[in-house]
Amino acid sequence: MELYLQFGYGMMTHTTELLRAWRSGGVILSPRDLNASQLVRMANAITDLGREALLDPQCFAHDCDHSRLIAHEYFQRYQENPTGSFTGGVATAGLLSELAVLARSMGLTRHILPGPLARPVNDDWFSFQENTISEAPTHFGSDPLIATIAISRESILDEAQIEAVVERAAQWNVQGYYVVAEGPSPYLVDNPVWVANLLILASGLKLLGRQVILGYSNHQFLVAAVANVDVIASGTWLNVRALPSMDKFYAADEGDISRRAIWCYCPQALSEYKLPFMDIARRRGVLVDMRPDASLGSTYADILFSGPAPSSINWGEQNAFRHYLTCLQGQISAARHSTYQGTMDAANALLDSAQNTLAILRRNGVLAGDRDFSPIIDANRSALLLLNDARGERLSRAW
């Protein structure tokens, strides 16, 4: 499994810095956050580093009004069709034609196709997908295509809807699927059914023999390795690590980056901590338990473990983001094993280990607030069981 950066607000410098430091990875660029010339510049910078740039068309909501997103030519074509139903013909061709113009200017060689949020999965949604996929080669030639499968939280909770997606997606002439799941909570998800069904969806798509990219993701989805997902995409701010709603694509959400607390990721606890709580860890003698394993490759937080109280150190959000993403990249690289069972065992071992670390830290008053992974551990464990029931044998045989 591989980490791609889910591009968001203020990520230009992080992107090139991190990709330069990592041995793998790519970027999913966001037209909501970049205008056309910035997209071209970023795509070129990424390609120059020998990494893949993809463009997420972000056509999740037809009526969205985010100023930067709707300024793009392709998005204007999308919104020119008043009903939002794309049944082939001029409207679909217009949208894809403009998207292809942008993609060519960026030098992209694989293309994420536009796809609306399924609320619910129904014939209209399938019709959009299938008409887009059928029209796409006219505009993108023989370049590989990736279908967007964006699913509402209600649809994810319905097994019949996710299995209907897997059945239909088997017929689509695409190289991969870009899965975007609307979450039931702002960040980490403690609903085991939602987590399980997302894994079941992703694994079902993977068993079709195509690439699966899980967008808007975070460390909770290290378990996606068990579903044999190829790529998870994550980023800096929470609005690129999870998608609790489509609000970020509307103008009213422009002030999205307002709360700027600094969080330090503790990968062995799968939790993030504010620096004053790391001070407590230092005073209680358990700061060493929070230090990331060197094999994960992050040196961004080393200074926090160098002696002085962490909160006294000028350690800002730039380091926090790079530390999080580098640790996540290391954890993702190690998540997949040579067998399904080995990957499942490793995922469960990571949860067990996090539980132990969290218990030690909690006993010492080191608390992670709403980024404490404790309530998520049970959700992930149950989800893995359900995934195993649904597809374990097939995954194991196809591994």
Next chain:
Amino acid sequence: MIDLAALQAAFPEVSAIQLIHTTSGQRYVFRVDHAGAPAVLKIVKRGLVDLARVQREIEAVQRLNSAYVPQIISSGLRQVAADDQVFILERFIEGYSYREKLRAMAVQDVGDVIVLIEALLYACRDFETAKIVHRDIKPDNLIIGNDGKVWVIDFGIVRHLDLQSLTADGLYGGIGTLGYAAPEQFQNIKADINVRADLFGLGVVAYEALAGFNPYLRGLHSSQAVIKRMETETIPILAIPGDTAGVFGKFIASLIQRFPSRRPQTASEAIHWFETVKQQYP
């Protein structure tokens, strides 16, 4: 009721005609002698849908040429008394139905069930190759020959994947036998119906043979209750003698998964999978 004398007159090439089964006065199955060997003569009273179905049944068996399906000797239209009747004359298999075998002994020997599953998997592969779905795999439609060979009979509701369906899409309560037909069959989701539906029926038969009961029918007395169980409940994985690694139980569980995408996707995939199951039973 068909008059036997009229039938004999219409089919001079057969003798010793005995009625063995009838369905709603529309479909009759006779045992006959033909060219010195036993045969089965099926007569279907003409009706628009039935005629088309019988034609599909004939075409399916002819297209199949499977070692697990009795071959058709002749077929067509023949005037019986004053009416044109559709007929199929096919080879008779000396043996007994798997339903009779289950009635005699509800829980079957594991080794015998392995032989049955293997034969049915290869039969399903033949169906898949011929682009047909039997859609009615159940103990009544399986014959165990006196030599132990497994045969699949009754292609009366066969679906040809490369031909237009005979029924409309989306009619809830699609075709098949309750308790054996896959959920996508009774939900009539035609796009999802392929060999995976036959693998589902195979899985139910195997479960029934090993457990001594049909897991979807046991204790229920209404079709609604059976459908609800099939749509909402997960059947417990069977504990099977000798299945020390649990792979046999999981294999059968995979065949009867509610959603087709969770079953083996092809008969060949199921055959390869079953090879690993068989390794436990040298």
